Amino acid sequence: xxxxxxxxxxxxxxxxxxxxxAGLVVARTLxxxxxxxxxxxxxxxxxxxxxxxxxxxxxxxxxxxxxGFPAVVCLSVNDEVVHGIPGDRRLxxxxxxxxxxxxxxxxxxxxxxxxxxxxEIDGADALxxxxxxxxxxxxxxxxxxxxxxxxxxxxVETSVLARGEYGIIEEYVGHGIGSAMHMDPSVPxxxxxxxxxxxxxxxxxxxEPMVVRGLRHVHTLDDGWTVVTDDGSRACHWEHTxxxxxxxxxxxxxxxxxxxxxxxxxxxxxxxxx
Ligand code: MG
Numbered sequence: 001x002x003x004x005x006x007x008x009x010x011x012x013x014x015x016x017x018x019x020x021x022a023g024l025v026v027a028r029t030l031x032x033x034x035x036x037x038x039x040x041x042x043x044x045x046x047x048x049x050x051x052x053x054x055x056x057x058x059x060x061x062x063x064x065x066x067x068g069f070p071a072v073v074c075l076s077v078n079d080e081v082v083h084g085i086p087g088d089r090r091l092x093x094x095x096x097x098x099x100x101x102x103x104x105x106x107x108x109x110x111x112x113x114x115x116x117x118x119x120e121i122d123g124a125d126a127l128x129x130x131x132x133x134x135x136x137x138x139x140x141x142x143x144x145x146x147x148x149x150x151x152x153x154x155x156v157e158t159s160v161l162a163r164g165e166y167g168i169i170e171e172y173v174g175h176g177i178g179s180a181m182h183m184d185p186s187v188p189x190x191x192x193x194x195x196x197x198x199x200x201x202x203x204x205x206x207x208e209p210m211v212v213r214g215l216r217h218v219h220t221l222d223d224g225w226t227v228v229t230d231d232g233s234r235a236c237h238w239e240h241t242x243x244x245x246x247x248x249x250x251x252x253x254x255x256x257x258x259x260x261x262x263x264x265x266x267x268x269x270x271x272x273x274x
Contacts, residue, residue: 010202022110023252047086062102074100093119112253113239135159149196167216208239
């Protein structure tokens with residue numbers, strides 16, 4: 001799958017700085033959406049919150065109009081894995097909600113996702129979300145110059161399978177990101193290590209594991225967007241946009257640049273070098 005040689009966009013430090021601005025818009029908006037998520041609110045209400053945040057930030061949406069997508073945020077509930085369309089669905093106590101959001105600043109994109117609890121949730125759902133988030137950070141820790149692309153997916157998969165019998169979605173994967181939301185290369189959440197392009201300083205990747213409690217098989221609903229599990233099992237989705245710097249991975253869509261999760265040597269601790 002990595003056989004064809006494709007060019008991966010290399011960013012300058014100044015371009016990473018713009019991507020950081022977009023990433024911070026995404027991080028702040030996701031925090032806002034997390035805080036607004038509660039039983040009784042509709043998914044359309046949350047799309048309005050996200051639109052207002054974009055306007056306040058002076059940023060534009062990566063998602064609105066993308067292949068005709070009608071909203072600025074993807075909101076996927078319970079057995080919905082990704083690409084849920086905001087609408088009049090009212091969130092209920094015990095639901096889990098995956099929130100995927102992307103923003104553009106000066107032509108540069110940031111993209112991230114998280115799964116949040118609606119009220120009190122089942123312990124197995126809370127664990128699924130923790131497992132998924134942890135696998136994301138395992139993938140991020142494998143994202144550094146000199147590593148191979150498939151090392152990331154291997155790290156994600158190893159992290160998930162160490163925690164139990166979970167399904168990892170294969171049809172939807174991470175991606176290169178920068179002057180467009182979806183760019184080469186694809187970043188699967190599984191696979192053997194040591195394959196694919198060598199990662200270089202200046203590359204940026206969106207890493208986004210989608211993990212389910214049941215089997216990994218999915219299909220798309222009649223709306224043409226919403227991806228659900230075939231067996232109805234619940235799904236979680238966590239994502240960050242990661243810049244590869246000489247000092248390691250810089251998590252552009254984390255408020256602290258990834259410092260807390262990656263340790264004191266993360267580039268985010270000193271923010272931009274210059
Ligand atoms: Mg993405």
